[in-house]
Amino acid sequence: xxYHALEYVSDRLDALQIPRTYFLCGQFLEAMLSVFGDETIxxxxxxxxxxxxxxxxxxxxxxFKFIPARSDKSPISVEKIVDEYRYNTMFLSRVFGxxxxxxxxxxxxxxxxxxxxxxxxxxxxxxxxxxxxxxxxRDKSSSINPPLVDEDGxxxxxxxxxxxxxxxxxxGWQDTAFCRQSKTPLNTxxxxxxxDIIEYYHFLISEAVTLSKMSGKDFYLGLVLHPYxxxxxxxxxxxxxxxxxxxxxxxxxxxxxxxxxxxxxxx
Numbered sequence: 243x244x245y246h247a248l249e250y251v252s253d254r255l256d257a258l259q260i261p262r263t264y265f266l267c268g269q270f271l272e273a274m275l276s277v278f279g280d281e282t283i284x285x286x287x288x289x290x291x292x293x294x295x296x297x298x299x300x301x302x303x304x305x306f307k308f309i310p311a312r313s314d315k316s317p318i319s320v321e322k323i324v325d326e327y328r329y330n331t332m333f334l335s336r337v338f339g340x341x342x343x344x345x346x347x348x349x350x351x352x353x354x355x356x357x358x359x360x361x362x363x364x365x366x367x368x369x370x371x372x373x374x375x376x377x378x379x380r381d382k383s384s385s386i387n388p389p390l391v392d393e394d395g396x397x398x399x400x401x402x403x404x405x406x407x408x409x410x411x412x413x414g415w416q417d418t419a420f421c422r423q424s425k426t427p428l429n430t431x432x433x434x435x436x437x438d439i440i441e442y443y444h445f446l447i448s449e450a451v452t453l454s455k456m457s458g459k460d461f462y463l464g465l466v467l468h469p470y471x472x473x474x475x476x477x478x479x480x481x482x483x484x485x486x487x488x489x490x491x492x493x494x495x496x497x498x499x500x501x502x503x504x505x506x507x508x509x
Contacts, residue, residue, distance in 0.1 A: 245274070245282075246473065247473035248283075249286060251472060252285075252287070254482040254483065255293070256290055261294075261295075261497055262498065263297050263498045264294065264297065265298065265299035265346075266287065266330075267301070267303050267350075268302075268333055269301050269302055269303065271333075275337070287338075296342060296345065297346035297500075298334070300326050301329055304317070305349070305351050306323060306353070306357065307360065309353060311383065311385060312351060315351065320362050320363050323366070324370060331343050343371055344371040344372070345373055346499050347375050347376070349379070351379070352376075352378065352380050353377055354380045354384050356377040356411065357375060364404070364407055365405055374410055374499065374503040375408070376411070376499060378412070379466060386415065386419055387415050387416075388412060388414070390414075390449055397457060397459075398411055398413060399411070399461070400502065400506055408506060411464055412466045413463055415432050417465075417471045417472065420432055420471065420475045421434075421471050421475055422434070423471065434475070436477055436481075443488070447492055450463040451493060463494070
């Protein structure tokens with residue numbers, strides 16, 4: 243079923259010519275390759291290279307920091323994080339046949355305010371050549387529905403750590419909530435039916451477009467989407483077509499995370 247989920251995501255995004263970033267967990271990719279083989283799995287993540295970014299989601303999927311809402315998870319050490327990044331560098335470069343030393347990194351589960359205060363870790367990731375991190379994925383209660391606007395009224399947008407490592411946060415529900423599979427306690431009830439999920443995304447993107455117009459600046463809206471979860475809640479198999487159409491109607495565009503990184507670093 244996980245293979246079918248990956249195949250569906252790849253096929254629809256290719257057909258619609260939608261840029262995307264795949265944050266790959268090394269352990270998961272190794273398992274998929276061992277079952278299905280390189281020739282079957284690799285094209286799912288590398289079908290249209292100019293539209294696809296290969297990024298990192300660690301090897302083991304262990305968290306970087308303590309998460310108050312997930313006390314069952316214990317953070318791994320800075321040394322272990324770096325070791326896993328280096329292993330994935332060799333592994334991903336071999337699988338995809340190109341140099342992937344410098345890539346983005348999304349932390350497992352994510353954190354409130356990302357890696358703020360983690361000076362040693364941020365320094366080490368910068369030294370390793372990480373292009374950007376996407377770790378600011380939770381709200382102030384450490385739940386998985388961060389807002390578009392922070393408590394002080396500022397837009398929740400990408401920012402730099404002291405080393406000039408870029409953080410690209412996410413917004414709205416992580417989609418594990420739609421299938422009620424998240425182990426994080428939820429403060430509000432997320433949508434679960436497909437029509438309600440699409441209506442929710444319509445509202446989220448509309449709000450981002452409104453904030454962009456009000457501020458006179460681009461608004462970078464980050465989503466956390468998992469292929470296996472999409473396979474479960476997207477029963478009509480129409481999600482990407484619907485997202486494409488509603489984004490087109492609202493004047494929003496799709497982009498890889500690296501494109502956002504490149505654009506912001508050039509400023």
